[in-house]
Amino acid sequence: MAVPTRHVALAAVLFILFFITLWPTYWPASGTLTSLNLPFSSSSSATHGSYSSSEFASSVNASERANATFVILCRNSDLRGVVQSVRDVEDRFNRKFGYPYVFLNEEPFDEELIRRVSVLSAAPMEFGVIPHDHWYAPSWIDEHKAAEARKKMGEDGVIYGDSLSYRNMCRFNSGFFFRHPLLQKYRYYWRIEPWIHFHCDVNSDPFRLMQDHNKSYGFTISMYEFQATIPSLWATVQDYAKIHSEKLNPHNALGFISDDGGANYNLCHFWSNFEIADMDFWRGDTYMSFFEFLDQRGGFHYERWGDAPVHSIAAALFLPRSSIHFFNEIGYEHPPYTHCPINEERWTSGRCSCNPAESFDYDGYSCLSRWEKVVGR
Numbered sequence: 001m002a003v004p005t006r007h008v009a010l011a012a013v014l015f016i017l018f019f020i021t022l023w024p025t026y027w028p029a030s031g032t033l034t035s036l037n038l039p040f041s042s043s044s045s046a047t048h049g050s051y052s053s054s055e056f057a058s059s060v061n062a063s064e065r066a067n068a069t070f071v072i073l074c075r076n077s078d079l080r081g082v083v084q085s086v087r088d089v090e091d092r093f094n095r096k097f098g099y100p101y102v103f104l105n106e107e108p109f110d111e112e113l114i115r116r117v118s119v120l121s122a123a124p125m126e127f128g129v130i131p132h133d134h135w136y137a138p139s140w141i142d143e144h145k146a147a148e149a150r151k152k153m154g155e156d157g158v159i160y161g162d163s164l165s166y167r168n169m170c171r172f173n174s175g176f177f178f179r180h181p182l183l184q185k186y187r188y189y190w191r192i193e194p195w196i197h198f199h200c201d202v203n204s205d206p207f208r209l210m211q212d213h214n215k216s217y218g219f220t221i222s223m224y225e226f227q228a229t230i231p232s233l234w235a236t237v238q239d240y241a242k243i244h245s246e247k248l249n250p251h252n253a254l255g256f257i258s259d260d261g262g263a264n265y266n267l268c269h270f271w272s273n274f275e276i277a278d279m280d281f282w283r284g285d286t287y288m289s290f291f292e293f294l295d296q297r298g299g300f301h302y303e304r305w306g307d308a309p310v311h312s313i314a315a316a317l318f319l320p321r322s323s324i325h326f327f328n329e330i331g332y333e334h335p336p337y338t339h340c341p342i343n344e345e346r347w348t349s350g351r352c353s354c355n356p357a358e359s360f361d362y363d364g365y366s367c368l369s370r371w372e373k374v375v376g377r
Helices: 005-026 030-034 076-097 111-118 143-155 164-175 206-212 233-243 279-283 285-297 307-318 344-349 368-374
Strands: 068-073 101-105 125-129 188-192 217-219 222-224 268-270 276-278 324-326 332-334 337-339
Touching: 068 076, 068 164, 076 101, 076 111, 076 188, 111 125, 143 164, 164 285, 164 307, 188 206, 206 276, 222 368, 233 285, 233 307, 268 307, 276 279, 279 285, 285 307
Parallel strands: 068 101, 068 188, 101 125, 217 324
Antiparallel strands: 188 276, 217 276, 222 268, 332 337
């Protein structure tokens, strides 16, 4: 039997009244949502208030987190790429874990970048300026010689060969970022760059894995360096090792970076645009003396030594190989290369958007198979 129209209308009215009555209970007023966003000022830091009712609030207690942070070196002009990267980090990992961010720049961040980035996460964010001496060439560098070297590399078509800013960045990442005042309160860091992608959910905490299992360095992609950028690096490493042989770890991973017991460098390195690592290793006497030895030789400016081979050589020589970890489960892309979990179970549980068939892992330019040989996999 058909229901009278007047009954349908009455039911609709009652439903609307009921919905209006309960709306404030289940959905916060717009003023409440707005109050969660920081007022943006010229301050060098921005810290969001916590709000457990938000879908972006951390589901992990602060006491369960490691003493760790994300580190993003970027410029104001990188705004779109930074937004993309932070959004990916939050969607795939940090909305559940709530780790803080530290953004570093050789000049002050503008209000637009701070405003745009700060709304992306409930986690604390700090924005810092790199000290002048940490970014620019040291006093012992012959500027004319360095300029001539850049010109020659540019003419030879070496990637970033004529770039001064790239050299500044590589030297900073090799020996200074972990000394920045904003990072002194942290032990572990996860390096993030603009325009990267995370293709899989990260359901467990990589920082806690590092802490709980005595790991010091973590990577996703490894590859060969361009020989033209580091012609004298390995000879300099050998000079250091002769003077400080006691610093070489007896359980090192020399086999990853050399095929002949250290006579030559095979150019393999961990691609450092992704790294999760223990800053206590970089801050320690062994690495600091190694970096300062390299820095005095001038290769960051007279050649184009990158932080990737510098970090990788140090980790391979001075750490036990058991403390270096391959984060296989983290689907990561830094164009043009992608690491995608090949294991079907990992790929499925991570809801990965990447194609395992396109993973860089066993590409002819990848060094992963060398690493697996070193660790017996």
